[in-house]
Amino acid sequence: MSSQPADHEQAFEKRKSGIGVRMTLIYSVIYAGFVILSVFRPESMGARAVLGLNLAVTYGLGLIVIAIVFALVYNHLCRVPPTGGGRKREGA
Numbered sequence: 001m002s003s004q005p006a007d008h009e010q011a012f013e014k015r016k017s018g019i020g021v022r023m024t025l026i027y028s029v030i031y032a033g034f035v036i037l038s039v040f041r042p043e044s045m046g047a048r049a050v051l052g053l054n055l056a057v058t059y060g061l062g063l064i065v066i067a068i069v070f071a072l073v074y075n076h077l078c079r080v081p082p083t084g085g086g087r088k089r090e091g092a
Helices: 004-040 042-046 055-079
Strands: 048-050
Touching: 004 042, 004 055, 042 055, 048 055
Parallel strands: none
Antiparallel strands: none
16 A cells, blocks of 8 residues: 555645645734724724725625635635546545
């Protein structure tokens, strides 16, 4: 028995983990911007931004949209191993 499938799966799991960590760090920086703005410049959160909504609502909705986009991107990147392989069926 070869350990190649196990090595391949382990490499794929490591890749998925790396993607998840990077996306979490990016989202954390964006969210930190929201928190910092709220704490140190609360008056700016009331400014009109998009479609008559204030900056707080616009930024909050943006955070939600970014989280959904990140989830879709993560799902797409982690659906299939990068080699296009995958597991062999047992009967094949």
